[in-house]
Amino acid sequence: MLIAENLLWLLILIGVMILVHELGHFWAARYFDVKVEVFSFGFGPRLFGFRRGETDYRFSAILFGGYVKMAGEQPGDEGLDDPRGFLAKPRWQRLIIAGAGPFMNIVLAVALLTGLFMVKYQRVVEPSVRGLVGHVAANSPADRAGIREGDRIVRLAGKENPSWEDIILTEVAGASVPLEVAIERDGRRIETTVTPVLEERSGVGSAGWAERGEVQLGSLSANMPAEKSGLKPGDLVRRVNGQPIGSAIKFHELIRGSKGRAVEIEVEREGRRIDFTVQPVWAKLDGPERWMIGAIVAQKLKIETTRLPFFEAVEQSVEHNIRGATLIAQFLKGIVERRMSAKSLEGPIGIARLSGDAAREGAYEFFQLMSMVSLNLAIFNLLPIPILDGGVILMLLVEMVMRRDLSLRVKEAVFKVGFVFIMMIVAFVLYNDISKILPAG
Numbered sequence: 001m002l003i004a005e006n007l008l009w010l011l012i013l014i015g016v017m018i019l020v021h022e023l024g025h026f027w028a029a030r031y032f033d034v035k036v037e038v039f040s041f042g043f044g045p046r047l048f049g050f051r052r053g054e055t056d057y058r059f060s061a062i063l064f065g066g067y068v069k070m071a072g073e074q075p076g077d078e079g080l081d082d083p084r085g086f087l088a089k090p091r092w093q094r095l096i097i098a099g100a101g102p103f104m105n106i107v108l109a110v111a112l113l114t115g116l117f118m119v120k121y122q123r124v125v126e127p128s129v130r131g132l133v134g135h136v137a138a139n140s141p142a143d144r145a146g147i148r149e150g151d152r153i154v155r156l157a158g159k160e161n162p163s164w165e166d167i168i169l170t171e172v173a174g175a176s177v178p179l180e181v182a183i184e185r186d187g188r189r190i191e192t193t194v195t196p197v198l199e200e201r202s203g204v205g206s207a208g209w210a211e212r213g214e215v216q217l218g219s220l221s222a223n224m225p226a227e228k229s230g231l232k233p234g235d236l237v238r239r240v241n242g243q244p245i246g247s248a249i250k251f252h253e254l255i256r257g258s259k260g261r262a263v264e265i266e267v268e269r270e271g272r273r274i275d276f277t278v279q280p281v282w283a284k285l286d287g288p289e290r291w292m293i294g295a296i297v298a299q300k301l302k303i304e305t306t307r308l309p310f311f312e313a314v315e316q317s318v319e320h321n322i323r324g325a326t327l328i329a330q331f332l333k334g335i336v337e338r339r340m341s342a343k344s345l346e347g348p349i350g351i352a353r354l355s356g357d358a359a360r361e362g363a364y365e366f367f368q369l370m371s372m373v374s375l376n377l378a379i380f381n382l383l384p385i386p387i388l389d390g391g392v393i394l395m396l397l398v399e400m401v402m403r404r405d406l407s408l409r410v411k412e413a414v415f416k417v418g419f420v421f422i423m424m425i426v427a428f429v430l431y432n433d434i435s436k437i438l439p440a441g
Contacts, residue, residue: 006356009366011063013355015041017105017374018066021381024104025068028097035084038069070097091396098392105378106321112371113317116364117308121316125302130163132212133183134246137253140208145194147183147209149246154189155182164211169323171196173330175205176339198339204331205339210247216300217267224294229278235267237297248297255280256291263293321375328379350432386418 018041029036035054040046042060049058072085086094131153136142156162157170157179170179175198183190196205217235220227237245240254241264255263258280265276280291308316351373358369382390395414399405406414 002356005359006352009355009359010352013351013366013370013373015063016370017108017377020104020108020374021101021377022066022068024100024102025097028100029068029070029086032089032093032097033084034086034089034097035071035082036068037071038067040069041066043067091400095393095396095400098389098396099382101389102378102381105374105381109321109371109375109378110314110317112367112374113320114310114313116367116371117313117316118310119307120305120364121308121313122303122305124165125304126163127213130161131167133209134212135210135250135253137208137249140206141194141196142207142209145181145192146190147181147192147194148185150212151183151185151190153181154184155180157181167209167211169327171207171209172204173327173334174207175334177205179207205334210249211299212246214300215245215248215251215297218296218298220296221294224283224292225278225281226293226295229265229276229293231265231267231276231278231295232269235269235274236300237265237267238273239266240264248299251297255293258291260291321371324372324375325379328376332379332383350429385421386414387422388418391418 022039022041026036026039037055039055039057040049040060041058042063043065044061046056046058046060049056051057070086071082072087082088086097089097129152133142133147133149133151133153136147136149153167154161156167157174159166159170162170174196176195178193178195181192181194183192194207196207198204199206215237217226217231217233217237219233220231237251239245240251243250243254245251245254260280260282262277262279265278267274267276278293280293282289283292283294284290354369355366358365381388382393384390384394386395391414395406395411
């Protein structure tokens with residue numbers, strides 16, 4: 001039942017984005033008087049539809065995708081001599097038609113966030129002092145660079161006084177890249193270099209540091225030590241075995257490092273300090289077997305919720321999407337340079353799970369996911385890969401520079417290479433999705 005529900009929400013999510021993407025191509029083609037023969041939601045055999053004017057609007061058998069077929073779109077098409085054919089139009093018009101699909105996905109991403117921010121805009125209230133380090137993992141890049149708990153990061157990769165959002169974004173995209181870091185410790189400024197390593201599980205860069213802040217207990221697993229000992233969701237964790245807790249990572253490390261010995265946990269509840277003795281157990285809940293107490297802990301964030309007026313919502317939406325696009329570009333660059341892993345990519349199965357989870361949380365979360373996926377789709381389609389919009393744009397730019405068309409043989413070869421490459425990507429993301437849900441070993 002859950003799988004069917006996830007699939008339904010995936011079809012809704014992908015359906016909206018495909019419709020918007022193809023409408024971009026369709027409207028641009030119609031604007032330049034290109035004859036559109038087919039507007040299809042899906043690929044393969046036609047299931048049903050209707051004809052209006054010269055265009056067949058249809059649903060096809062394979063629903064993951066869609067296309068707009070224009071007269072004379074490919075060399076050798078019957079409508080090649082049609083003055084309203086795609087190839088009969090000036091290259092600059094074809095360039096706009098090819099780019100209109102990704103452009104509409106960007107518009108959708110910006111529009112969705114604008115609407116959401118006008119209803120509910122949430123931002124994390126930053127601490128009075130930025131960049132405080134709450135934990136440094138042993139033998140991590142940050143540890144080897146000499147960074148210690150309590151240090152303040154005052155400059156990272158050229159950015160002065162970075163927030164932890166800036167630090168994390170730079171870290172995850174910086175696998176194997178030496179990052180110049182300046183820290184402040186006891187009134188002294190210390191310069192060092194941190195080179196994040198590729199984290200196998202997530203496929204992104206990790207420096208091994210974490211933000212300092214209050215750590216709060218979330219949900220507790222039934223019949224596990226945390227619940228049995230009397231701990232409650234909402235408790236603020238102050239100390240574990242006498243050590244101050246300034247990050248969730250440090251809390252987990254101390255629990256895992258207990259080797260099954262009882263741990264003393266001091267929490268704050270309604271202004272009172274309470275001590276608990278908790279006996280970790282060797283168990284498996286959401287990952288490999290390890291010592292645990294059955295509690296989800298997270299950094300306590302002070303979140304400010306408001307509504308933004310239209311123009312401010314547009315501004316924040318654009319800034320949010322620019323940050324997202326920059327991170328995606330850095331991630332893709334890291335994959336090409338073989339510094340980062342493509343394991344963190346989500347394919348149809350992963351997106352279906354995310355779609356279902358977001359829909360069950362509510363409309364706000366679902367539209368937020370749709371905005372993010374729409375931006376990803378736009379950037380993916382703009383990649384200079386033959387068969388994608390970016391490949392078409394690249395070939396048109398080459399022809400504009402050469403001032404002549406590429407030969408039919410070259411275009412056919414490029415198209416075949418692009419098709420094979422896309423099929424390889426599809427196979428990889430499907431394998432990647434399946435490997436994430438299969439048990440390890």
